[in-house]
Amino acid sequence: MLKPKAISQVLKQATTGGVKATLLLNSEGSPLAFISDSDRDARVYAAIASNIWSTFEKNGKNLMRDDNLKFLLVECEKGNVAITTVSNMLLCLVAKPEVELGILKAKTDALARHLEEPFQRMTTYTQT
Amino acid sequence: MGKSGSGKTSMRSIIFHNYVARDTRRLGATIDVENSRVRFLGNLVLNLWDCGGQETFMENYFAAQRDHIFRNVEVLIYVFDVESREIEKDMHYYQDCLEAILANSKDAKIFCLIHKMDLVQEELRTAIFDERLHELEKRSEPLKITAFATSIWDETLYKAWSSIVHSLIPNVRELESQLQNFATICEADEVMLFERTTFLVISHSSRIECSDIHRFEKISNYMKQFKLSCSKFQAQFKSMEIRQANFAAFFDVLTANTYVMVIMSDSSVESAATQMNINVARKHFEKLEVTHMPR
């Protein structure tokens, strides 16, 4: 099961050094937990991130055959965004423009690795 | 069981068939012997015997069918009309039943409902109930009984039936402790488990005290009404979420026999997280149910 406070603690640790928001989304794009200065912003990030992800994934399916989408890095005017999967969920980090893409990717990967195992175990229980 | 007119059909209609109390006045009186069955908690069959009308018929019937009727009884629920003018006779029938139970299903749990309490003046209710309880306990020896004062016009009926359902679940302690764990992990204020066809509360776990002691019966009632409204639109009720400024309530199917309700006052916990927890818990409680529910 998901301990909401514990998840938030982990996400908080990643929300440093220019990272503005860290979000964990379910497969439908609804936030399970997030850290952000603004609730409103976080929900907007969640909607956009999950939308971008599912669009790429859908359109890429035919092209990439069995190879699944693993990571998205989006460079925007006012910041950079990293999106990846944790089990069947999405992890999304939103950072200020001065945070380099490399460090953003490394941070996202590290966090995803940390969350992967427990979430994998949980998903096996969710399947009906 | 219970004498004709004591309120059995009314109770059954309210608890098992989504009637509202007002409608029970339209029910026809039961003549002779009426037997009806309802299935709930998965495999449990509630067998309702209306012992009404002509006494000779009754006595013959019972003499002939006694062993058949009283075999494999898990629970006997006997309904007494508090306003009955023939208490002595009621007791006589009751003791007949007990004898048959003792002979055929000696481990059966026995519940006595002192019914139609609404007809008794409020300030006399406790005294009258205590008096009847005392009498019943004496007459029931060596069997132990549990008694409730009930009325179809208030929450007492749900309360009594919840206790009955609760007592029918073997290893209910285990279920309770698992529910407690679930509440703790979810960070919920309160978690309640409802029987699926009746919406009776089976068990609950509260981490924050709530001042309304009648809330379970009220919720049972509301949810049943809501489910009924859904079916009028040919829709099957499955789940709902209510969110207000200071709390969120989730109501969802948990297992084949139960619904769960989760109350959260911590607004920083996202809906999706709670829903996911309910999803994850489903399998676990399903397993618990398979091993512990009555067969």
Ligand SMILES: Nc1nc2c(ncn2[C@@H]2O[C@H](COP(=O)(O)OP(=O)(O)O)[C@@H](O)[C@H]2O)c(=O)[nH]1
């Ligand atoms: N005042 C009052 N009337 C009740 C109550 N329960 C049932 N009745 C009424 O008692 C009558 C007989 O009830 P019924 O369910 O047919 O009794 P049965 O013969 O035991 O099945 C009906 O008119 C009901 O409306 C109760 O709690 N209070």
Ligand SMILES: [Mg+2]
């Ligand atoms: Mg009847």
